[in-house]
Amino acid sequence: MARARAILRGLRPGALLFGPIFQREVVASGRRRGTYVARCAYAVGLLVIVGLIFNGMRDSAGSYSAVSRLQALQTAAPQLALVIAWFQFVAMTLGSPILSAGAICDEKRARTLAVLMTTPLTSAQIVVGKLASRLVHILILSLIATPFLLAIRVCGGLDAALVLGTTALALTTAVLGASLGLLFSVGHARATTAAVMGLLALLLVQGGPAAAEGVIYYAVNYSDLGAPATYEYHKNILATCAPATMGLTTLGVAMGTGAPDLVIQADWPFDGVEGPVARSFGPTWAWCSGYNLVMAAGATLLTIRVLRRRMLREASGGGAPTRARRRRRRAPATTAMPEPAIHGAAGPAASTEAAPAAPEAPSGAKAGDAHDEPVRERERQREVSHHPVLWRELRQSSFGSRRAAWIVVLVTLGGLILLYANTRMSDEGLHATIAVLGAIVAMIQPVFLTTGGVAGEREARTWEVLLTTPLSGRAVVLGKYLGLLRAQWFLPSVALGHLSVAALGGWISWWFAVHAALIFLGPALFLTATGQLFSLVFRKAVTAAVANLGVALALWLGVWVALLMGGWFMDWTDSRWFARFGHAAYALNPVAMAVSSGESAMHPGRIASEFTLEGFSRVRLSLGEFTAVVVGVLAAYAALGGGALALAILGFRRLSGRSS
Amino acid sequence: MIEITNLTKRFGDLVAVDHLSLSIGPGEVFGFIGPNGAGKSTTMKILACLMKPDEGSARVDGLDVMRDGDRIRRILGYMPDFLGVYDDLTVDEYLQFFAAAFEIPRSRRRTVVDSVLELTDLTGKRKAMVDSLSRGMQQRLGVARVLIHEPKVLLLDEPASGLDPRARIEMRSLITELGRMGKCLMVSSHILTELGEMSTSIGIIERGRLLFAGSLAEALARVRGGERIAIRPEGDADLVSAAATLAADPRVARAFAEDGNLVVELTPGEHGHHFVLERLMVSGVRIASFAPQAVKLEDAFLTLTKGALQ
Numbered sequence: 001m002a003r004a005r006a007i008l009r010g011l012r013p014g015a016l017l018f019g020p021i022f023q024r025e026v027v028a029s030g031r032r033r034g035t036y037v038a039r040c041a042y043a044v045g046l047l048v049i050v051g052l053i054f055n056g057m058r059d060s061a062g063s064y065s066a067v068s069r070l071q072a073l074q075t076a077a078p079q080l081a082l083v084i085a086w087f088q089f090v091a092m093t094l095g096s097p098i099l100s101a102g103a104i105c106d107e108k109r110a111r112t113l114a115v116l117m118t119t120p121l122t123s124a125q126i127v128v129g130k131l132a133s134r135l136v137h138i139l140i141l142s143l144i145a146t147p148f149l150l151a152i153r154v155c156g157g158l159d160a161a162l163v164l165g166t167t168a169l170a171l172t173t174a175v176l177g178a179s180l181g182l183l184f185s186v187g188h189a190r191a192t193t194a195a196v197m198g199l200l201a202l203l204l205v206q207g208g209p210a211a212a213e214g215v216i217y218y219a220v221n222y223s224d225l226g227a228p229a230t231y232e233y234h235k236n237i238l239a240t241c242a243p244a245t246m247g248l249t250t251l252g253v254a255m256g257t258g259a260p261d262l263v264i265q266a267d268w269p270f271d272g273v274e275g276p277v278a279r280s281f282g283p284t285w286a287w288c289s290g291y292n293l294v295m296a297a298g299a300t301l302l303t304i305r306v307l308r309r310r311m312l313r314e315a316s317g318g319g320a321p322t323r324a325r326r327r328r329r330r331a332p333a334t335t336a337m338p339e340p341a342i343h344g345a346a347g348p349a350a351s352t353e354a355a356p357a358a359p360e361a362p363s364g365a366k367a368g369d370a371h372d373e374p375v376r377e378r379e380r381q382r383e384v385s386h387h388p389v390l391w392r393e394l395r396q397s398s399f400g401s402r403r404a405a406w407i408v409v410l411v412t413l414g415g416l417i418l419l420y421a422n423t424r425m426s427d428e429g430l431h432a433t434i435a436v437l438g439a440i441v442a443m444i445q446p447v448f449l450t451t452g453g454v455a456g457e458r459e460a461r462t463w464e465v466l467l468t469t470p471l472s473g474r475a476v477v478l479g480k481y482l483g484l485l486r487a488q489w490f491l492p493s494v495a496l497g498h499l500s501v502a503a504l505g506g507w508i509s510w511w512f513a514v515h516a517a518l519i520f521l522g523p524a525l526f527l528t529a530t531g532q533l534f535s536l537v538f539r540k541a542v543t544a545a546v547a548n549l550g551v552a553l554a555l556w557l558g559v560w561v562a563l564l565m566g567g568w569f570m571d572w573t574d575s576r577w578f579a580r581f582g583h584a585a586y587a588l589n590p591v592a593m594a595v596s597s598g599e600s601a602m603h604p605g606r607i608a609s610e611f612t613l614e615g616f617s618r619v620r621l622s623l624g625e626f627t628a629v630v631v632g633v634l635a636a637y638a639a640l641g642g643g644a645l646a647l648a649i650l651g652f653r654r655l656s657g658r659s660s
Numbered sequence: 661m662i663e664i665t666n667l668t669k670r671f672g673d674l675v676a677v678d679h680l681s682l683s684i685g686p687g688e689v690f691g692f693i694g695p696n697g698a699g700k701s702t703t704m705k706i707l708a709c710l711m712k713p714d715e716g717s718a719r720v721d722g723l724d725v726m727r728d729g730d731r732i733r734r735i736l737g738y739m740p741d742f743l744g745v746y747d748d749l750t751v752d753e754y755l756q757f758f759a760a761a762f763e764i765p766r767s768r769r770r771t772v773v774d775s776v777l778e779l780t781d782l783t784g785k786r787k788a789m790v791d792s793l794s795r796g797m798q799q800r801l802g803v804a805r806v807l808i809h810e811p812k813v814l815l816l817d818e819p820a821s822g823l824d825p826r827a828r829i830e831m832r833s834l835i836t837e838l839g840r841m842g843k844c845l846m847v848s849s850h851i852l853t854e855l856g857e858m859s860t861s862i863g864i865i866e867r868g869r870l871l872f873a874g875s876l877a878e879a880l881a882r883v884r885g886g887e888r889i890a891i892r893p894e895g896d897a898d899l900v901s902a903a904a905t906l907a908a909d910p911r912v913a914r915a916f917a918e919d920g921n922l923v924v925e926l927t928p929g930e931h932g933h934h935f936v937l938e939r940l941m942v943s944g945v946r947i948a949s950f951a952p953q954a955v956k957l958e959d960a961f962l963t964l965t966k967g968a969l970q
Contacts, residue, residue, distance in 0.1 A: 375789070375792045375794075376788065376789040376792040377750070377788050377789065378750050378787055381750065381753065381786075381787065382753055383756070384753060384756035384757050384759070384769075385760065386763075386766070387760075388757045388760040389761075391757075392748075392757060396748060397748075460746075460747075461740070462744035462745065462746060464705075464710060464738075464740050464744075465738075465740065465743070465744065466761070467709075467710055468708050468709075468733055468736070468737075468738045469761035470730055470734055470763065471761050653729075657710055657711065658710065658729055659709045659710065659711055659712040659713075660709055660725060660726050660727055660728065660729030
């Protein structure tokens with residue numbers, strides 16, 4: 001009875017949401033400069049977008065009368081409101097897993113999770129308190145954008161229901177993202193890994209059902225096997241995908257039909273009407289928001305369970321589930337575990353539950369050193385080279401753990417099998433899709449995976465020790481850079497492997513594979529270098545990852561915005577340089593370049609003078625010219641990366657903490 | 661070997677190290693004592709070229725920490741209070757990694773690694789993964805790591821922290837042995853008895869200010885005046901009159917009865933204990949036990965920091 005009362009007391013909304021964890025998190029984040037920098041950056045981003053569009057509208061209607069200008073303003077106001085709504089949606093969706101990824105990781109690193117365990121706080125109070133504190137930030141960001149949306153209503157922007165709808169979509173997606181970031185924060189040691197996993201999980205939860213429906217649709221309607229069949233894509237499934245719902249809402253506003261409703265076709269009579277009828281179940285955004293909240297609640301419950309299990313495990317004397325413990329758990333109680341390369345010091349039997357009386361390790365292990373974990377050994381000893389940092393980095397696992405490696409390999413294989421099963425090698429779309437996917441991976445991987453180099457050492461407390469050696473800044477920075485570059489090999493190699501096979505088989509030109517390799521390499525060279533630089537500058541890997549994401553967005557989005565601003569404010573649009581900058585901005589984008597290369601280099605013998613370079617105007621290039629552009633862009637990326645590395649090396653002493 | 665003059669380090673309004681000056685010679689084991697936040701680790705970090713001082717200078721073997729970092733790192737070994745380890749390496753690889761970082765030629769590396777493993781009694785753990793070692797073994801590995809390049813100066817920040825009694829004793833004898841080898845050691849610890857047993861000199865720091873620096877004998881001499889003797893009489897002795905008899909002696913500062921014992925506090929200086937026994941015998945007190953209470957480093961610490969801890 002008392003226990004039930006205690007549980008109920010812990011489940012009170014006040015205790016759950018606004019308990020000591022929430023209060024501590026809000027107070028601590030209020031003291032951080034980064035909190036205000038992020039909010040200011042968000043507000044400035046909004047202002048820039050509003051200013052750009054407003055200025056563009058003013059210019060386009062500038063030569064007409066005041067009435068015409070007002071009419072132009074009224075026509076464009078809904079678009080402006082939608083741009084703001086999209087900005088809000090994208091920023092909050094991408095930001096939420098990053099915001100919550102450090103929540104438990106930081107506690108583990110600071111070793112305060114064990115301290116929390118000694119208090120009467122439940123795992124539910126910890127998780128919900130942390131989530132609620134993150135939601136406060138998200139709510140504040142939302143409050144920054146919403147006044148803009150409502151203010152634009154004066155000029156005839158979106159109606160209140162649509163403002164509510166788009167804000168609800170952004171908020172609930174952010175809640176889901178934050179819940180998923182928190183879930184992975186429990187299981188991962190590094191916040192950056194938790195953030196990346198959170199983002200991937202968000203992608204899966206949002207895109208999974210719609211994609212699965214798409215696969216069924218494609219398999220049934222376009223399969224070569226069996227009799228032709230028709231399968232209608234159930235559009236309502238898009239209510240599980242917030243970006244799609246936002247897209248449908250945007251479309252509805254553009255077409256003047258408003259936000260779409262969730263409609264169900266039914267064969268049974270409604271309201272006395274016979275035959276198939278369509279029945280509306282309210283706006284799609286409401287359903288999508290509901291889906292997001294349900295999934296967020298599920299993720300939060302799972303997080304509570306995972307954290308509780310972890311806390312119980314730690315309370316029973318164990319820590320994080322090490323490989324040794326996992327192996328021991330899996331092993332039958334009476335059977336000695338065969339050990340492949342690493343096993344307990346006292347031999348294989350020491351790894352099993354049946355061998356508690358196994359003799360203590362031969363030497364070096366003292367009575368006082370006894371701990372419940374068997375000491376793992378590696379039989380094969382390696383010789384360290386003259387460049388120890390590089391040596392170690394090159395031997396680091398690319399995937400972090402064997403389990404992660406298996407997941408990545410299986411998912412990649414599954415994706416390829418799905419693609420190969422539904423297409424033929426002669427299908428141009430297959431090769432283009434793989435090249436574009438490779439380019440996307442080449443853009444995303446270095447943004448997030450390269451910022452743990454130094455920040456990871458700081459978090460593991462090995463950085464100070466490394467700094468007391470005579471290793472130069474150049475040896476440390478370059479060693480880590482090359483190691484991080486190597487760690488990104490797998491997915492681009494799969495794409496290049498496919499393109500090479502296709503080229504060998506004569507389905508595509510070899511030039512396509514060569515261009516793709518050069519296109520993939522550029523962003524990796526540059527963003528790995530900036531990741532390394534930010535890793536030195538910022539103490540936390542997740543902050544470094546956000547800064548690196550900012551560089552990537554500035555490169556692939558900011559350049560376009562800057563060009564547009566230049567065009568509008570400086571009246572550059574007719575300038576020859578404007579077009580050239582446009583082409584340069586296009587050439588810097590790996591996805592765009594992969595598309596351009598794929599369009600023309602797909603077929604051997606059909607490549608000369610077929611390449612196009614989009615920008616603000618289209619230009620056709622010969623194979624030689626296009627290859628020169630690809631090489632030039634790679635050189636530019638390498639030069640920029642070299643600059644970032646040079647900054648890291650020159651500033652190493654100051655940034656690392658060495659006094660001389 | 662270590663010369664610190666007027667060293668000052670501030671973090672905002674907080675003065676972590678306040679005009680600290682001290683000197684430590686070769687073969688000296690310098691025990692650095694002070695409560696948490698007193699400035700011990702900051703001083704060590706400055707000496708290890710991991711932090712810039714705001715004022716003053718620090719020299720290691722004549723080299724300035726602000727200018728000669730590269731040369732200092734080759735002769736100095738620093739073990740931080742919390743030892744982070746590379747979890748993907750074995751003990752042997754970990755030590756090889758640092759041997760390579762200190763540019764020890766490959767031909768000599770094996771011998772060097774073997775000798776430090778031997779010295780720290782980790783030879784049997786050569787193939788063990790570093791992250792699977794116990795805390796005690798990781799601390800020993802930390803010591804092995806700082807010895808890999810045969811440094812002249814060792815800075816050990818709380819080396820015995822988190823160790824069990826056996827590992828503490830081993831660590832203590834290892835440090836004493838290193839001192840005998842002629843190395844200059846600066847060791848910080850909260851456990852004063854341990855420092856007392858292995859240090860040849862001590863420094864007491866509080867709120868960034870060095871309250872005392874000198875040999876252990878000097879520190880103990882400062883408090884020796886308060887030496888106490890606890891005497892337990894046999895049977896029903898008249899402790900009050902015995903105390904009065906003893907208090908009449910000019911070498912006795914105070915004598916009083918406490919929990920059935922007679923407690924005698926001597927005046928400062930070197931005094932034999934025979935006169936106490938003689939006077940008690942004359943007074944007819946039969947003695948069951950006679951226990952001079954040795955002056956400990958704790959007493960020195962409390963005396964020397966008296967008035968500074970508020």
